[in-house]
Amino acid sequence: MGSVATVAALDGAIARVERRYGSRALARGASFERRSDEGVLRTGTAFDRIAGGVPTGAPCAFVGTGACGKLALALRAVAAAQRDGAHVMWVDPTASLDAVAASHAGVDLDRLLVVRTRRREDALTSAAAALRSGGFRLVALDTGPGLLASSVRADDVAPLVPLVRGSAAALVVVTDQAPRRLALLTFRFERVAWERELGRTTGWTFRVAGARGAEALFHARSYPRTLLDLGVRGELLEASA
Amino acid sequence: MKVFAVARTAQAASDAARQRALDALHTALPRVGVLDRGVYACDLRGTRRLLGAPLEVARRIVALCERAGATCAIGVGPGTFVARVLADQTPLGETRELAMDARAFLAPLPVATLPLDPRIVDELALMGIRDVAGFAALDRGSVLDRLGRAAAAAHALASGMDDLPVHGVPPRRRIRAGRRFDDAIGSKEQLVFALRVLADTVADRLRADGLAALRLVLHAEREDAPALRLERVLLPPAAEPAALVRSLRWALDELPHRSFVSAGTPGDRHALGRIEAAAIEAVEVEPLRGRQLGLFAPDGAHAEEAIAVAQHLRGRLGAGAVLRARVQSPDARLPEREVEWTEVVA
Secondary structure, eight states: OOOHHHHHHHHHHHHHHHHHHOTTSOOOGGGGOOOGGGGEEOOSSHHHHHHSSEESSSEEEEEOOTTSSHHHHHHHHHHHHGGGTOEEEEEOTTOOOOHHHHHHTTOOGGGEEEEOOOOHHHHHHHHHHHHHHSOEEEEEEEEETOOSTTSOOGGGGGGGHHHHTTSSOEEEEEESSOOSSSOOEEEEEEEEEEEEETTEEEEEEEEEEOGGGOEEEEEEETTTTEEEEEEEHHHHHHHHO | OOOEEEEEEOTTOOHHHHHHHHHHHHHHOSOEEEEETTEEEEEOTTOHHHHOOHHHHHHHHHHHHHHTTOOEEEEEESSHHHHHHHHHHSOTTOEEEOOSOHHHHHTTSBGGGSSOOHHHHHHHHHTTOOBHHHHHTSOHHHHHHHHOHHHHHHHHHHTTOOOOOOOBOOOOOOEEEEEEEEEEEOSHHHHHHHHHHHHHHHHHHHHHTTEEEEEEEEEEEESSSOOEEEEEEEEEEEOOHHHHHHHHHHHHHTHHHHOOSOOOOTTOHHHHOOEEEEEEEEEEEEEOOOOOOOTTOTTHHHHHHHHHHHHHHHHHHOTTSEEEEEESOTTOSSHHHHEEEEESOO
16 A cells, blocks of 8 residues: 555646546556466477566567577477467568477467568568557567578567567567677577487587576577477486486 | 438538537437438427427427538428429528428429439330329329339329338437546556556447447547547447557557658657547447357457457468468478468467
8 A cells, every 4th residue: 555645746747648638548457467377388398498488568578590490499388379369470680480399399380470570660560550459469579590681680670679578469479699788588599419320410409598597498400490408408407417 | 190300411511510410400309311312301290299290390400500501401201202393492590391291393394303214214205204193193003004103102102192101210319528637648658557547438328328439539639749639440339448448559659650740659658649539439330249268268258359450460470470370291201391381479
């Protein structure tokens, strides 16, 4: 219970908003309460144990060099978002989305809208339109390698941050370079080892670093296209001991 | 007793003037139909005790139209056809009531007055029939056999048998919500927030009448620029506040491209100006049709929003930008044969 002064200040603020925008501009927050499990998208992997899942209502970034598993896990998040019948937008400026891999990851391609546009402004506008509409559970923005000056960079998503904050949607930025000026919840992906058979690369093992130093390990195989969940590093060490 | 009044506006009258005349008729009379462009029929049966003598009613309507900025002439007769002919003969701003039998009134008029095909008029002229009386004297069975059903219907009119009913059109409803702001609004986000409140009001009124908005207009008065008017077409027509706001937001997003005010990025206060008052009006409505939105899918309603976004982006980014993938052959040797990419919105 706030003090009398706080309550009076709050009443004054509410009165000012209602005077400016009308009496229906504000509604009681109780009608918008969410269940605790609504706030995350659970991928069903060790990633959930280190990070709790992909958060909705807040942006996050999957950062790592090429072929380090960030796309594989992002596709798992897409599949998780679609589990309740929701739609997902994948903004793909570099036209690099592998639909077969997405299908193998459990993504329903009928409910995945892919926006392929090379211009940075158009990519950001598309993501903004999707977030504003409320029709998408997750918006993924794959910036690609970021080799060109016109490429989308993680820092460019700053205008999207207020749109996703507090909404029911998740924004996942899949990028090679971590944002420098923007404070995003960042998960770093790192390749640990290549897997080779008969002189050919057939897969790789990667790890995802979450908060408090916890790491989830995965193994991605090219053929057949699978993502093996190896578990959380700490748990593995305890098991081996 | 059958009494009909037909009002006609000037041929050179603008669409707005015609609409004002129709609105005036709707306010004064119970059943008003549209016969032609700028020609309106009013069924006055049973209105004498309530409204007064038909000619008196007609005079009041002429005065009402004058006040609304539309001049019209009114003919009053026992049928819509006779009343229309009478209205055509009456100078603008005046009224006239048929004082004789309809057949006798029509008899001396040229046969082209009747709704006949010009070729039939020429054929009748070759037969020496040039006035309505001559045409009415023909046997109707022969007219039907030789000249067809439309000519037989015209023959009935020539004989004074005018039974054409008035098909009433519902009066235009003005569904509008507006607000004036104490402090001018300078950003797009604030304006959208204010529009959300107005859209709730418009949506409530639409739903109360079972209507959906087809065309939506945003009027905004600006401190530092001329008034802004943005018009949007909603397809499919919608009565949900979210759909109304979304459409207006997109209109605002496109503002710098078509606005004559100073250039700026979307959301720039210079492009939008400082808004002192805003109003939303549904200028064209349709009956609200039920749409089944994913009866068993929890996020089915959101699919509508997703498709609307896809349509918007398709219009903005052009073909080949908003796609959906379908796996054709996962084991194909060539990657391009694995997947087929199709447009979400054709």
